[in-house]
Amino acid sequence: MADEALFQFLHNEVIQYIYKSAEHGEMENGRCISKLENMGFRVGHGLIERFTKDTVRFKDELDVMKFICKDFWTSVFKKQIDNLRTNHQGIYVLQDNKFRLLTQLSAGKQYLEHAPKYLAFTCGLVRGGLSNLGVKSIVTAEVSVMPACKFQVMIQKI
Amino acid sequence: MADEALFQFLHNEVIQYIYKSAEHGEMENGRCISKLENMGFRVGHGLIERFTKDTVRFKDELDVMKFICKDFWTSVFKKQIDNLRTNHQGIYVLQDNKFRLLTQLSAGKQYLEHAPKYLAFTCGLVRGGLSNLGVKSIVTAEVSVMPACKFQVMIQKI
Numbered sequence: 455m456a457d458e459a460l461f462q463f464l465h466n467e468v469i470q471y472i473y474k475s476a477e478h479g480e481m482e483n484g485r486c487i488s489k490l491e492n493m494g495f496r497v498g499h500g501l502i503e504r505f506t507k508d509t510v511r512f513k514d515e516l517d518v519m520k521f522i523c524k525d526f527w528t529s530v531f532k533k534q535i536d537n538l539r540t541n542h543q544g545i546y547v548l549q550d551n552k553f554r555l556l557t558q559l560s561a562g563k564q565y566l567e568h569a570p571k572y573l574a575f576t577c578g579l580v581r582g583g584l585s586n587l588g589v590k591s592i593v594t595a596e597v598s599v600m601p602a603c604k605f606q607v608m609i610q611k612i
Numbered sequence: 613m614a615d616e617a618l619f620q621f622l623h624n625e626v627i628q629y630i631y632k633s634a635e636h637g638e639m640e641n642g643r644c645i646s647k648l649e650n651m652g653f654r655v656g657h658g659l660i661e662r663f664t665k666d667t668v669r670f671k672d673e674l675d676v677m678k679f680i681c682k683d684f685w686t687s688v689f690k691k692q693i694d695n696l697r698t699n700h701q702g703i704y705v706l707q708d709n710k711f712r713l714l715t716q717l718s719a720g721k722q723y724l725e726h727a728p729k730y731l732a733f734t735c736g737l738v739r740g741g742l743s744n745l746g747v748k749s750i751v752t753a754e755v756s757v758m759p760a761c762k763f764q765v766m767i768q769k770i
Binding site: 461463467489493496 | 617
C-alpha cells in the first residue's frame with residue numbers, strides 16, 4: 455500500500471505541476487495532456503524492458519496485449535484489467551472497473567471532466583510499453599462511470 | 613522491483629521535465645531544485661499520514677527521527693537509513709550508503725554535479741513527513757561518493 459501511495463501522490467503532483475505551469479504560460483489543456491502522455495510513454499518504455507526481462511518471446515499481438523492486461527497492469531496498478539475485447543483487426547479495448555488512479559476522485563459526475571488528466575499518463579504508459587515490444591499504437595481512454603474506465607488501443611500496422 | 617522502477621522512472625521524468633521547462637523559460641537551477649523540493653514536501657506530507665495511521669504516538673523528536681529512518685525509509689526506498697547521528701540539539705544526520713535514487717547514476721565523479729537534482733525531491737519528502745508530524749525542519753543533502761549520501765535535518769524550534 456505504501457508503494458502504491460508513493461506513485462499515486464507523485465502522479466498527482468505531476469498533474470498539478472503541469473497544469474499549474476500551464477496557467478502561467480498559455481499552454482492549453484491539450485498540451486498538458488500530451489505532456490503527461492509523453493511522460494507515460496517514456497516510463498512505460500522503460501518499465502516493460504524490466505518486466506519482460508525473463509519472459510518468453512510473445513507469440514503474437516494478442517499475446518502481447520494479454521501480457522499488458524495481466525502482468526503489466528498488476529505490476530503498476532495492483533490488479534488485472536477486468537475485460538479485454540478485440541475486433542481482431544487491430545483494435546483492443548481494455549476495461550478496468552476500478553482504475554486505481556481514479557479511485558481517489560469522488561465517484562460523482564461533477565468530477566468527470568477532470569478524469570482525462572488522470573488517464574493521460576496511463577495512455578502513454580501503455581503506448582510506451584507496446585512500442586518497446588515492437589507494436590506501434592494509438593491509445594485513448596474514456597470514462598463513463600467513475601472509477602471504471604476503458605482504454606482503447608489501435609494498433610498501427612506498419 | 614516493479615514498483616520501485618515505476619517510482620524511479622517517474623521521478624526521473626519529473627526531474628527532466630522540470631529542467632527542460634526551465635531551459636525554455638529563464639528558470640535557474642535553484643528554482644528547479646525548489647520546485648522538486650516542494651513536490652517532495654507535499655508527497656511526504658501525504659505519505660506519512662498513511663504510514664502512521666496505525667502507529668502509537670511518538671515519545672519525542674528522536675523517536676520521530678527513528679521512524680523516518682526505519683519505517684518511512686523502508687517503505688519508500690526499500691532499505692533503512694544506515695546511520696543516524698545527532699548532536700542532541702536539533703541537528704540530525706541521516707546517512708544512506710546506497711541511496712536508491714542515485715544508484716542509477718554512474719558512480720564516477722563526473723556526474724557528481726548532477727546529484728543535487730536527484731536529492732531535492734527526497735529532501736522535501738523528509739521535510740513534508742516531519743512537518744505533518746509537527747516537526748518543522750530544514751533538510752539539505754550532500755554527496756561525496758556516489759551512491760552514498762547524507763541528509764541533514766535541522767529542527768526549527770518554534
